[in-house]
Amino acid sequence: MSDKDALAFIEEELQKQIKSFDERRKNYRQGNLRLTVLTATLSAVTTFCIGVGQIYGSKPISIIALATSAGMTVLSTWDNFYSYRRRWVQSNDNLMQLYELNSNIKYKKSLKDSILSTEEINEFYNRYESILKTANESWKDDRLTSLNKK
Secondary structure: OOHHHHHHHHHHHHHHHHHHHHHHHHHHHHHHHHHHHHHHHHHHHHHHHHHHHHHHOOHHHHHHHHHHHHHHHHHHHHHHHHOHHHHHHHHHHHHHHHHHHHHHHHHHHHHOOOOOOHHHHHHHHHHHHHHHHHHHHHHHHHHHHHHHOO
């Protein structure tokens, strides 16, 4: 494989990973938003129902308060398992590292009229691998942490 082919390979793989991490980041952000809004809503409904139940002595309203409180417990467990916020931040961090690498490659290419040395290409590839390895290790740590919380 020539240096030109090696660099093209890195750039192509980099673009695939940028797209993938960007999609993950968006999904985790959406999951975090949904979970946060749902938890806040259930919390407000629970508080409201407890208050109304106390004022009017209504058993059905107290049952609704118990159900919404139980729902918050389920959401809390869901949040601990999926860790949307943590994964959103990690995906964003990984994405920023990939953007930085992409920018560094483009900058070096612009300085040298697209001709980079084998050493420079290998350095970029090593950084690329390191970013992916770190991302994978973070994901595994999250999975193990969430499984141990059960």
